[in-house]
């Protein structure tokens with residue numbers, strides 16, 4: 001079967017047209033819009049120039065080594081790293097976090113031969129990104145999740161350090177976020193890093209979402225590689241670095257720590273293998289695009305984008321604060337807001353009502369922490385530079401949406417829903433689905449989530 005290129009491209013364009021808009025600030029998660037079309041063209045051209053290149057072997061494709069060095073150097077300079085800080089470009093935040101865990105685990109194991117068969121412990125706040133749970137699952141670590149303060153949304157330094165003491169010899173790594181995704185709150189990095197260092201435990205700062213915002217935000221307590229005791233840090237280029245998807249940085253303090261991230265083998269009859277990251281063949285297009293966007297923006301460009309993001313965040317925050325029945329959770333630093341019910345507005349219904357006005361926010365189910373305290377059900381808003389252009393409209397529509405659902409009973413679980421979603425697909429209104437996910441036990445929800453996502457990409461019967 002051959003098809004003319006215009007027809008193929010038209011089909012792709014039609015598929016994209018049915019997606020939510022990636023530009024314009026109406027999608028308040030997943031996408032990061034700088035609002036500068038010329039930057040998109042630049043990223044496209046840079047990626048296109050590097051599409052055929054394989055980042056697998058930077059000794060063959062020297063261009064890749066040059067770009068990777070430049071991105072690591074830029075990240076290190078921005079994030080307070082000295083000459084001892086090195087790292088890698090990865091495909092995204094999940095890979096960066098996974099590699100930080102891998103390095104910590106292997107250094108932990110290497111420190112004592114008796115540990116070769118033991119399981120290391122990863123200590124994290126309940127608000128840490130699921131990438132760390134995934135890393136622990138893939139790499140065979142035990143996770144100890146420590147409750148965060150319900151009022152501030154912030155990790156508890158004493159809680160995390162007590163968990164390290166409890167884990168004792170088995171503690172390999174503690175994670176803090178700058179900021180956390182669910183509530184946008186910067187954790188007490190300095191206190192945790194100092195305590196971890198005193199115990200000889202590694203400390204990772206997950207700045208996947210904050211790394212290219214916080215340096216220009218102002219009024220942020222120390223959170224980056226300047227902080228003693230921070231041993232690694234993740235920073236996503238494809239979030240507020242405004243690069244296209246597929247680029248992140250993992251930075252390590254110390255070349256030995258960076259080396260522990262690598263995998264090398266000669267146990268096959270092919271070429272000698274050295275992989276710094278998870279992947280073998282590596283796309284260089286996303287790396288080239290990330291480099292190009294950073295060069296074009298420069299410090300001033302980022303400062304300008306962050307300043308607009310800050311204005312947008314202040315506008316939206318003020319609208320939430322002024323809206324009866326809604327409140328912002330905790331003390332966010334940066335452009336992420338979690339909106340909770342403050343007497344009469346169910347966040348899940350708010351998300352559905354916002355969709356009616358053309359905005360896509362994310363539902364975050366309530367979570368019972370290990371100590372029994374409950375983090376509330378919220379609506380998550382990720383605000384970007386382009387939000388500044390539409391912030392007043394968003395503020396108005398937030399008020400309207402809240403007015404529409406104020407007083408309605410909060411969305412409740414519907415046990416028949418799982419079956420219906422599996423046979424009929426997801427409904428447009430998500431409140432009921434999310435309330436169901438929130439209420440069902442994890443051992444029911446997890447396989448159901450997998451089944452729904454699996455069904456979404458199942459091609460069905462052959463030839464069907």
Ligand SMILES: *Cc1c(COP(=O)(O)O)cnc(C)c1O
Pocket residue numbers: 092093094095097129131177179180181206207208209236248
């Ligand atoms: C996005 C994010 C990650 C994971 O990054 P991906 O690029 O989605 O894999 C990790 N931590 C935080 C805080 C994030 O916001």
